[in-house]
Amino acid sequence: MKTYEDLANYIFPEINETIADLEKKYPARNLPEGAEVTRFAPSPTGFLHLGSLFTSLVAHKVAKDTGGVFYLRLEDTDTKREVEGSGDELVRQLAYFGIDPKEGYLGKDVGPYAPYKQSDRAYIYKVCIKELMKKGRAYPCFCSAEQLEETRQIQEAMKMIPGYYGEYAICRTNTPDEAIARIEAGEPYVIRFKSMGNHNNKVTFHDEVRGDISIAENDMDIVILKSDGLPTYHFAHAVDDHFMHTTTVIRGEEWISSAPIHIELFETLGFKLPKYAHLPVIMKLDNGNKRKLSKRKDPEASVSHFIEEGYPREALLVYLMSIANSNFEEWTAENHSYNLDEFKFSFDKMSLDGVLFDQDKLNFFSKEIIALMSNEEVYKRAYEWADPVFKSRLEAYKKESLAALNIERGGEKARKDYAAYKDIYPIISLFYKEDNEKEFNEVGCQFKPEIPSDVVKAVLEDFKKSNDYTLANDVWFNTVKELGARHNFAESGKIFKQNPGVYVGHVGDVAEIIRVAVTCRKNTPNLHDVLVILGKDEVDRRIDRALASIK
RNA sequence: GGCCCGUUGGAGAAGUGGCUUAACUCAUCAGCCUCUCAAGCUGACAUUCACGCGUUCGAAUCGCGUACGGGUCACCA
Numbered sequence: 001m002k003t004y005e006d007l008a009n010y011i012f013p014e015i016n017e018t019i020a021d022l023e024k025k026y027p028a029r030n031l032p033e034g035a036e037v038t039r040f041a042p043s044p045t046g047f048l049h050l051g052s053l054f055t056s057l058v059a060h061k062v063a064k065d066t067g068g069v070f071y072l073r074l075e076d077t078d079t080k081r082e083v084e085g086s087g088d089e090l091v092r093q094l095a096y097f098g099i100d101p102k103e104g105y106l107g108k109d110v111g112p113y114a115p116y117k118q119s120d121r122a123y124i125y126k127v128c129i130k131e132l133m134k135k136g137r138a139y140p141c142f143c144s145a146e147q148l149e150e151t152r153q154i155q156e157a158m159k160m161i162p163g164y165y166g167e168y169a170i171c172r173t174n175t176p177d178e179a180i181a182r183i184e185a186g187e188p189y190v191i192r193f194k195s196m197g198n199h200n201n202k203v204t205f206h207d208e209v210r211g212d213i214s215i216a217e218n219d220m221d222i223v224i225l226k227s228d229g230l231p232t233y234h235f236a237h238a239v240d241d242h243f244m245h246t247t248t249v250i251r252g253e254e255w256i257s258s259a260p261i262h263i264e265l266f267e268t269l270g271f272k273l274p275k276y277a278h279l280p281v282i283m284k285l286d287n288g289n290k291r292k293l294s295k296r297k298d299p300e301a302s303v304s305h306f307i308e309e310g311y312p313r314e315a316l317l318v319y320l321m322s323i324a325n326s327n328f329e330e331w332t333a334e335n336h337s338y339n340l341d342e343f344k345f346s347f348d349k350m351s352l353d354g355v356l357f358d359q360d361k362l363n364f365f366s367k368e369i370i371a372l373m374s375n376e377e378v379y380k381r382a383y384e385w386a387d388p389v390f391k392s393r394l395e396a397y398k399k400e401s402l403a404a405l406n407i408e409r410g411g412e413k414a415r416k417d418y419a420a421y422k423d424i425y426p427i428i429s430l431f432y433k434e435d436n437e438k439e440f441n442e443v444g445c446q447f448k449p450e451i452p453s454d455v456v457k458a459v460l461e462d463f464k465k466s467n468d469y470t471l472a473n474d475v476w477f478n479t480v481k482e483l484g485a486r487h488n489f490a491e492s493g494k495i496f497k498q499n500p501g502v503y504v505g506h507v508g509d510v511a512e513i514i515r516v517a518v519t520c521r522k523n524t525p526n527l528h529d530v531l532v533i534l535g536k537d538e539v540d541r542r543i544d545r546a547l548a549s550i551k
Numbered sequence: 552g553g554c555c556c557g558u559u560g561g562a563g564a565a566g567u568g569g570c571u572u573a574a575c576u577c578a579u580c581a582g583c584c585u586c587u588c589a590a591g592c593u594g595a596c597a598u599u600c601a602c603g604c605g606u607u608c609g610a611a612u613c614g615c616g617u618a619c620g621g622g623u624c625a626c627c628a
Contacts, residue, residue, distance in 0.1 A: 364577055
């Protein structure tokens with residue numbers, strides 16, 4: 001007649017340590033009162049999700065604000081879904097956004113509570129499971145997937161709660177002798193937790209963002225060790241967050257419903273329950289319905305999308321913080337700052353329901369942030385982001401590019417042309433000869449059809465002669481007005497409208513003729529700036545080209 | 552379907568029983584400014600807080616019910 005102790009020793013002969021030994025190995029952190037230990041615990045199944053960036057931003061911020069520790073733990077227990085190399089990619093992308101854990105799995109283990117990769121922690125989980133088994137709170141289960149599915153169907157037909165619990169947990173009543181015999185016979189098995197909970201009782205826990213939540217107690221004998229020898233999320237969460245001394249578990253709200261499992265696990269293992277903060281998910285509107293951002297359907301679900309589009313890291317962070325704390329936007333206005341480090345985050349300023357991802361708002365913040373940078377900074381960042389063609393232009397036309405990026409930069413009324421680095425090239429390509437040539441060949445110079453071509457010609461020829469680049473903008477523009485007057489253009493749109501039939505057009509039309517001739521576009525930044533940056537020779541060259549094209 | 556969470560304008564929200572004729576930001580629309588664009592400025596945009604009933608002298612704020620939305624019910628996290 002074998003005991004559970006015998007069973008535990010039979011299954012885990014190599015485990016000699018106990019939970020008490022682990023406690024000594026991973027002692028409490030030495031941190032001041034109030035310092036929070038948080039973590040980001042992604043599974044390496046693909047690239048960083050926007051929601052994960054959101055969660056890690058908050059976790060990082062909480063640790064930073066309180067002088068605590070933020071670490072990264074890699075939850076790679078699902079070997080089937082694991083994507084090769086995505087763990088390192090995750091770390092890299094996080095770093096791009098300034099979320100740089102000092103501890104954890106950072107390409108390699110860094111810190112005193114290593115290993116930080118769950119697949120390297122099998123031994124630790126087994127120590128805990130062995131102890132649980134000795135107490136009769138864990139047992140091997142031999143039920144096959146088919147068997148499980150069958151009972152689930154029976155339960156559903158009887159309108160019972162589906163799952164492995166109570167009388168349906170058939171393996172929990174196996175004697176240690178039976179269990180050993182079946183293992184000996186080579187039957188595959190998992191280890192389940194023996195729950196003592198009662199579904200009719202409620203368990204209440206405190207959530208940092210939602211307040212008290214009460215849910216039915218857990219009564220499921222959940223799997224804690226899979227047949228591949230790795231733990232399930234629930235068990236790994238309890239063990240790791242305990243031994244790594246996490247003080248606040250920050251995770252998505254999809255975990256709320258499994259909190260009772262975690263609570264029972266912590267209690268049974270004799271671990272102190274951490275604080276919990278369940279964050280709202282980021283959703284999008286799809287045919288009038290809110291739904292969670294999906295990595296497959298929505299490019300914006302993946303953080304790499306924003307990197308590819310060339311959004312400044314600050315923009316995304318500021319946008320996410322505006323979702324995280326409703327008072328953040330007011331704070332930025334009052335303090336004239338987008339510096340997240342100076343802002344104090346708090347859980348009770350967090351919205352409770354899932355927010356819709358708002359591209360317009362992101363663009364708004366991004367335009368503001370780019371407008372606040374120096375032209376050198378924008379140049380540098382655009383260069384880092386650029387594809388080979390844009391890169392080569394930035395190199396070949398460094399002076400012009402910097403000048404173009406400097407047009408109406410700075411001050412309260414700064415231009416806000418760019419929401420992302422990808423917006424820059426299409427606008428400033430007018431300064432690049434090759435691109436302008438291409439544009440000329442494709443669209444030519446589309447002058448206003450109302451203005452006779454001999455007038456256009458005359459204006460351009462006159463402009464070539466009379467234009468003075470050394471004048472300041474307003475003075476220069478007066479010379480344009482005078483030029484217009486010589487060719488019967490009104491000096492303002494108002495005068496033109498008041499005297500129908502008297503003029504060929506007004507200054508605006510004169511400016512447009514020059515603009516179109518020089519840039520092949522109807523919309524550009526301030527003409528004077530454009531001309532000065534291009535320089536007399538290039539402007540004359542383009543005007544001649546335009547003149548030659550007029551029939 | 553059970554359980555949990557939520558519901559203030561197109562979006563994010565402030566609001567914690569009288570100060571609310573419901574802040575602020577984005578978007579949208581209109582006007583101004585203006586050489587076009589981008590900005591900037593001014594104004595418009597919820598007589599109403601999902602709906603119903605109730606508590607109260609008084610409710611977006613409290614209670615109950617209904618509806619709707621989201622989450623979750625794996626050897627996935």
